[in-house]
Amino acid sequence: MLNNFIYKRVIGGMALLAALLVNLPIIILNLEHLHNWQIALIDVTVQVFCCFVLGISVVGVLMEKTPYIWINRFKMLVIFGLLVGYCFMLAGLNSLFLPVRMGMISSIIMRGAVVIAMMYLWSKNLIEAERKNALLLENQQLKHDNVLFQLNALKNQLNPHFLFNSLNTLSWLINQDTAKSQEYLQKLSQVLRYSLSMQEQQLVSLKDELILVENYVFLLQMRFGNNLHINISPIEPTPYQILPLSIQLLIENAIKHNVVSSSKPLQIDISFEEEHIVVSNKISPKLHAEGTGIGLANLDNRYKLMTGKSISIQKGTLFTVRLPLIKQL
Numbered sequence: 001m002l003n004n005f006i007y008k009r010v011i012g013g014m015a016l017l018a019a020l021l022v023n024l025p026i027i028i029l030n031l032e033h034l035h036n037w038q039i040a041l042i043d044v045t046v047q048v049f050c051c052f053v054l055g056i057s058v059v060g061v062l063m064e065k066t067p068y069i070w071i072n073r074f075k076m077l078v079i080f081g082l083l084v085g086y087c088f089m090l091a092g093l094n095s096l097f098l099p100v101r102m103g104m105i106s107s108i109i110m111r112g113a114v115v116i117a118m119m120y121l122w123s124k125n126l127i128e129a130e131r132k133n134a135l136l137l138e139n140q141q142l143k144h145d146n147v148l149f150q151l152n153a154l155k156n157q158l159n160p161h162f163l164f165n166s167l168n169t170l171s172w173l174i175n176q177d178t179a180k181s182q183e184y185l186q187k188l189s190q191v192l193r194y195s196l197s198m199q200e201q202q203l204v205s206l207k208d209e210l211i212l213v214e215n216y217v218f219l220l221q222m223r224f225g226n227n228l229h230i231n232i233s234p235i236e237p238t239p240y241q242i243l244p245l246s247i248q249l250l251i252e253n254a255i256k257h258n259v260v261s262s263s264k265p266l267q268i269d270i271s272f273e274e275e276h277i278v279v280s281n282k283i284s285p286k287l288h289a290e291g292t293g294i295g296l297a298n299l300d301n302r303y304k305l306m307t308g309k310s311i312s313i314q315k316g317t318l319f320t321v322r323l324p325l326i327k328q329l
Contacts, residue, residue, distance in 0.1 A: 014126075015055030018118045019048045022111045047111075050090040054112060055119045057082050062123040079116060086112045142305045145298075169223045184222055187215045198244040202306060203326060206237035206277075213247050213270070220255070227260050233271040240325040242277065243302055250279040250321050253295055259284045273322070276312075280320040296321070 023044065061078050090108050166188055173181035194212045198204060210232075217230045230251065251268060258281060260266045268281045300311045303324065312322035 011056060011059050014119065014122050015052050015059065016048075018055045018115050018122075019051035021118070022051055022114045023047045046093045047090065050086055050093070051111060051115050054082060054086040055115050058116050058119045059123045062120060063127060083109075083112045083116060138305070145302055145305060165223060166219060169219070173222070180222075184219065187218045190215045191219065195245065201244050203241040204244045205328070206235070206240040206242050206325060209242050209244065209247060210235060210237055212245070213251070216248050216251065220251070224260055224266075227262055227265050228255070229265060229267040231267070231269045233269070235270075235272040235277075239327055240275070241328055242323065242325055243299070243306060246299060246323055247277060247279060249295060249299060250323075254279075254281040254319070257285060258282075259286055275325045275327075277323040277325060278320060279323070280318045282317065283315070283319050 058079055061075050061082070087105070087108050090112075091105060170181060170184055170188070173184050191212060194208070194215075213232065217232070220228055221230065247270065254266065254268050258266050264284050266281060266284065268279065271278045296311070296313065303309055303311050307324060307326055309324040311324070312320075314320040314322075
């Protein structure tokens, strides 16, 4: 959007140009009064000033820059009132210096109407320019957030803690169950491959995302055993898309902030409800594990930018997050 300083300069320039253009014939006609140049100068100045004030006022109404809601609701009526006020003001000021004739009244009305028409056309172009500028800024913000997300996703998947825990589990499995270790290694490679391949994707099919979730859940349950229960209800993924790695982020968030132990097993439920993916878990907070909320805030911002929708977060006995799904075109 145009900042306030630039806006005032642009509007002031538009109004002054319109005032000069519509009063050019009056300026030429006042050449006959050059023998009394003081009267001619005052008359021209009054004409231009009144048109300038009318122009600024009209643009303020058209672009909804006034603080009064009722003015924005009754624009045409307000603009007509401005025209009437302009006519009375200019006629009254003119009468102080020159006799007012009927031809002068019609000229005042005509010039006021021309000023309004010019300011309407110019303000329409200015509104369109502001709209395009806002879209450009939104696209830039989207690109910026996507880059941040790509970096965060890589860090989440390839950070030392993730790899350390995964390799520890794999090492234990190799000694205990060779067949199971092969399956674990396959699932781990699929999760890492998916994470890397999705870095440049803005939306992915829900089917692909659920395959990732199943592989990721397998890795987690091999690590936590019976201390972690993740239930995925039957979901029909065919017509939907979702932001990549969004369900995985919610699973990570639940494990990060809640106790996962034999005395307090953590249960996470994933289900489909009214074109939303719902992820919920019982709240059993870890000591000294207060979160910043940055992960969920980032996910919400991405949803707003990509779909115009927000995620829903409810906190009670359960911590529940609802992710909007996007229908494939």
